[in-house]
Amino acid sequence: MHAITPHLHVGDRADARDVESMLDAGVTAVLRLTHGAPPAYPDSVTLVERPLVDGPQNDPSNVRDAVDRLTTLLDADETVLVHCSAGSSRSVAVAAAALARLNGTDVETALERLRSVHPDAEPHPALVDNARRVVE
Template sequence: MDEVVDGIFVGTESDASDEALLRKHGVDTVVSLTHSNPKTGDVTRVDVPMIDGPQNSYDAFTEAVSEVVEQRENGQRVLVHCSAGSSRSPSVAAAAITRLSETTLNEAFNQIIERRPETDPHDALVRQAAKSTEQYRD
């Protein structure tokens, strides 16, 4: 689990299930992008199941981004996770960062990659992030 910006973490399904790790980082909410149900203990879990790739629903993508933004705006520390923490969760986190700051999508991805080198988002998810960013800023 890596803190990619203040209060937003990107991680794996096993990170989401590690109550001690969640406590250590002060995570209040887990936004789960998998189709499984990780046990997050007493930490709030928001499920927005997504698929890694072009068959992913754009509505699910934008819902996940909105959940992260809403939680951060409410002062919550958020872990966004998928299976490996390399594609879905960094893509959602990057789009959320652009909505929460003056950061461009490219800058957000670069910051995430710097803090989480295993980041390797699917091109289709990068396109969804770009579309959601353009839609939000229009």
């Protein structure tokens, strides 16, 4: 799990299953971008599911919905773990779009910030394009 800001963490499926580490990091909400059954979380953790695929097959409105939901959680001072399977593509693209929107920057600037903390961050180009459209 990579702390991008004090309230935004990006991770993979294993991070999302490590409830103890999540709670130690102060996570109060999980934005799950994967498919399948989620792990069990305590009542203190809000689970939001917005499954996406890693590539160009996503409906842009689904990407926008995931970014909108993440932005709403962060605006409400929740500490969020946004995760996908590997923690390097879907979660990174959605987190970058939310950061860009909240900070009034562009997606490239937000991606640079993410990569400074999470060097394996490499979102699919189609997801980056969707993120740009969400922020514009």
